[in-house]
Amino acid sequence: MAKVPLEKQTLLNVNGDEAVAWAVKQSLVDVVAAYPITPQTIIVERFSEFVANGEVHTEFVAVESEHSAMSACVGAAAAGARAFTATAANGLALMWEILYIAASLRLPIVLAVVNRALSAPINIHCDHNDAYGMRDAGWIQLFVENVQEAYDTTIQAFRIAEDERVLLPVAVNLDGFFLSHTLENIRILPDEVVHEFLGGYRKIPKVKVDYLEDEVPLVLNPARPLSFGPLDLYDYYFEHKMHQIEAMKNVPEVVREVNQEWYEISGRKYGDGVLETLYVEDADVIITVLGSTAGTVKHVVRKFRRDGKKVGVVRIRMFRPFPHREIAEVLKNAKVIGVMDRGISFGSYGQSYLEINSSLYDYKEKPMLVNYVYGLGGRDASPELIEKMINELLSDAERGYVENKLRFLGVRE
Amino acid sequence: MALIEKTKVELGKAHPLDKYLRIERIPTLWCPGCGLGVSLAALLKAIDRRVKEGVLDPKKIVFVTGIGCTARTSFYVGFDAAHTLHGRAVAFATGAKLANPKLELIVLGGDGDIAGIGGNHLIHAARRNMDLLVIMNTNFIYAMTGGQLAPTTPPGLYTTTTPQGSREKPMNVIKLLAAFEVNYVARGSSIYPQLLEQYYYKALGMRGFRFIEVVSTCPEVFGRHIGYRDPVTLYDELKKRVKVKTKPSIEESSLDWDRGIIIGEYIVNDYPGYIELIMGGKK
Ligand SMILES: Cc1ncc(C[n+]2csc(CCOP(=O)(O)OP(=O)(O)O)c2C)c(N)n1
Ligand code: SF4
Numbered sequence A: 001m002a003k004v005p006l007e008k009q010t011l012l013n014v015n016g017d018e019a020v021a022w023a024v025k026q027s028l029v030d031v032v033a034a035y036p037i038t039p040q041t042i043i044v045e046r047f048s049e050f051v052a053n054g055e056v057h058t059e060f061v062a063v064e065s066e067h068s069a070m071s072a073c074v075g076a077a078a079a080g081a082r083a084f085t086a087t088a089a090n091g092l093a094l095m096w097e098i099l100y101i102a103a104s105l106r107l108p109i110v111l112a113v114v115n116r117a118l119s120a121p122i123n124i125h126c127d128h129n130d131a132y133g134m135r136d137a138g139w140i141q142l143f144v145e146n147v148q149e150a151y152d153t154t155i156q157a158f159r160i161a162e163d164e165r166v167l168l169p170v171a172v173n174l175d176g177f178f179l180s181h182t183l184e185n186i187r188i189l190p191d192e193v194v195h196e197f198l199g200g201y202r203k204i205p206k207v208k209v210d211y212l213e214d215e216v217p218l219v220l221n222p223a224r225p226l227s228f229g230p231l232d233l234y235d236y237y238f239e240h241k242m243h244q245i246e247a248m249k250n251v252p253e254v255v256r257e258v259n260q261e262w263y264e265i266s267g268r269k270y271g272d273g274v275l276e277t278l279y280v281e282d283a284d285v286i287i288t289v290l291g292s293t294a295g296t297v298k299h300v301v302r303k304f305r306r307d308g309k310k311v312g313v314v315r316i317r318m319f320r321p322f323p324h325r326e327i328a329e330v331l332k333n334a335k336v337i338g339v340m341d342r343g344i345s346f347g348s349y350g351q352s353y354l355e356i357n358s359s360l361y362d363y364k365e366k367p368m369l370v371n372y373v374y375g376l377g378g379r380d381a382s383p384e385l386i387e388k389m390i391n392e393l394l395s396d397a398e399r400g401y402v403e404n405k406l407r408f409l410g411v412r413e
Numbered sequence B: 001m002a003l004i005e006k007t008k009v010e011l012g013k014a015h016p017l018d019k020y021l022r023i024e025r026i027p028t029l030w031c032p033g034c035g036l037g038v039s040l041a042a043l044l045k046a047i048d049r050r051v052k053e054g055v056l057d058p059k060k061i062v063f064v065t066g067i068g069c070t071a072r073t074s075f076y077v078g079f080d081a082a083h084t085l086h087g088r089a090v091a092f093a094t095g096a097k098l099a100n101p102k103l104e105l106i107v108l109g110g111d112g113d114i115a116g117i118g119g120n121h122l123i124h125a126a127r128r129n130m131d132l133l134v135i136m137n138t139n140f141i142y143a144m145t146g147g148q149l150a151p152t153t154p155p156g157l158y159t160t161t162t163p164q165g166s167r168e169k170p171m172n173v174i175k176l177l178a179a180f181e182v183n184y185v186a187r188g189s190s191i192y193p194q195l196l197e198q199y200y201y202k203a204l205g206m207r208g209f210r211f212i213e214v215v216s217t218c219p220e221v222f223g224r225h226i227g228y229r230d231p232v233t234l235y236d237e238l239k240k241r242v243k244v245k246t247k248p249s250i251e252e253s254s255l256d257w258d259r260g261i262i263i264g265e266y267i268v269n270d271y272p273g274y275i276e277l278i279m280g281g282k283k
Helices: A016-026 A043-050 A064-080 A090-103 A146-160 A191-198 A237-267 A294-304 A324-330 A353-362 A383-399 B002-006 B035-052 B070-076 B089-099 B111-116 B118-129 B173-178 B193-204 B218-224 B232-241 B274-281
Strands: A010-014 A031-034 A059-062 A083-087 A112-117 A140-142 A170-175 A186-188 A275-278 A285-289 A310-316 A316-318 A336-341 A368-375 A406-409 B060-063 B080-083 B104-108 B132-138 B182-191 B209-215 B242-244 B261-268
Touching: A010 A016, A016 A043, A016 A112, A016 A146, A016 A170, A016 A186, A016 A191, A031 A043, A031 A064, A043 A059, A059 A064, A064 A083, A064 A090, A083 A090, A090 A237, A112 A146, A140 A237, A146 A170, A146 A186, A146 A191, A146 A237, A191 A237, A191 B182, A237 A316, A237 B209, A275 A294, A275 A324, A285 A294, A285 A324, A285 A383, A294 A310, A294 A383, A310 A324, A324 A353, A336 A353, A336 A383, A353 A368, A383 A406, B035 B070, B035 B132, B035 B193, B060 B070, B060 B089, B060 B173, B070 B080, B070 B104, B080 B089, B080 B111, B089 B104, B089 B118, B089 B132, B104 B111, B111 B118, B111 B132, B111 B173, B118 B132, B118 B173, B118 B209, B173 B182, B173 B209, B182 B193, B193 B209, B193 B261, B218 B232
Parallel strands: A031 A059, A031 A083, A083 A112, A112 A170, A140 A170, A285 A310, A285 A336, A336 A368, A368 A406, B060 B080, B060 B104, B104 B132, B132 B209, B182 B209, B242 B261
Antiparallel strands: A010 A186, A140 A316, A275 A310, B182 B261
């Protein structure tokens, strides 16, 4: 597809939630089912305005819970629709049962998760424990850094989900309030360009059924009856899980392709789509981070570079499937890695730390790792705190060993 | 800040009901003209009467709420209180009652909380005639999250999730509960606080499952959407619609914003509650 020059891309001043709503508006989505929860609410409110104005063909249903929202999306997608929903925190927790169904039935649903801390106590601000809680459900998980990326990634998510090599649902994560409620100027592509990028309306994949002659569309259709999700015990369940495992292997390649293609059209890309790196080549200290905090970290790291300190950053854009080999290749030559997690697996470490730790295990020469848990319940990760963290890591690098592998940034003693 | 300073009064001296409040958490976050404060005052008066009679022990009262404006109540009362999950207050209270049958469980929630996301728990607590008092604040909208379609929203109303007007029909929870052998079902309103207090008072002296719907004013969110943003106007509009009736029939219970809403005591029974059933009469 041809590049759309910047002057042909409409400038919008929107917050992260509105950016997602615009992306969904342009993505020829057939069904949206959703339940309100702060800080996701604006996505659904904006979108229902588009529905009311007749600007989209979408069926919108204001269901009575998130459990129903995801269930309705599963039904819609099984019937051939392109389906979308959005939620946060406890709403996502209530969806949990159906998250597994969506992934196991290979339904390419797109879900925007506006990251928020889980109760109790009740808190409406950002952390990533909601998203980390769904890491084993079989979904692709992408994390965005800013409002522009929230728009870009939501459109990309439909392409990735529906790619025949993948056929898995995608969760697009944006930080509650830091992105959802923060205005930014963004560029959006013309409708027809987005439509072409997505290949128009959702295409139904065909599957081979062992007892039928020809391939059949994988969709609920009374003319060609199929059952979705029937009983599957020790005879075939395991093989079906292997299909999911295999599909996940294809994801990084597809995410990279989509990132590159988007770049060719819009002029915007996010690293290679999987990881985004800054100053990593010669770095002694590398920080890894997800979501909007990456912006602050990059800012602080630039300052350290100006002072001649060898510090770099890796932003993890794709958390599931986790890019183990790719990240290990980037990190292996550094002296010490500071792994930032806006969440924690109680009784263990931060969730991305566990992944990075296992990524590096097989390397003979490997950096030391420190896990920084930060920002729970929306606590600010200020430049000063990040500076403090990097100074600690620089002295760890100099000393050659780390004492405390799990550190908490910005918490009262 | 000035407002907070001013409300720092000596406990129990400003108002006879202060002893049931956490004064340090007042003022509430409820908006001016909200019916929730009126409804809470009526409830506390009813509790006070039952305490003075020796029917209730304030140390055994537990408020259980989910999430929403109504659910904030648990934050302000001086009783044991649990601020649980959106929709799950009835289930939480059921557990608390089973663990300690001596407790008096009072569940409060918005219509979204109690009859929307939590509707299944409500139905099964009613089916068991579970010993709870459930108070549902019907303000016709999801207030806390800023004005989305609720189970009680009048047809045609513009909300933030139905910008073209709702095409769904509101839910009549009174009629739903009439399907079960429960002990008390009433509908009151924050615009008739004395009457509401009577319903609370009566329910607090009963066993089994008791349900009170409170038709209330939410000028900030519902008022704004229906075009009566001013609290007094919304109050007047509600007053035009709410009709009081002694012993109304279930057939008269529809929640109809246009044709009127009948308040009164719809069901009064005295079946044994669940706790008695499982304990074989021992309390
Ligand atoms: C599982 C879950 N989903 C969504 C929410 C967000 N939420 C908080 S309050 C509320 C609804 C408020 O309406 P209602 O229950 O009628 O109470 P009101 O505020 O009107 O008193 C919602 C959807 C949540 N807290 N938890
Ligand atoms: S939003 Fe409505 S229900 Fe909530 S406190 Fe304000 S007036 Fe009351």
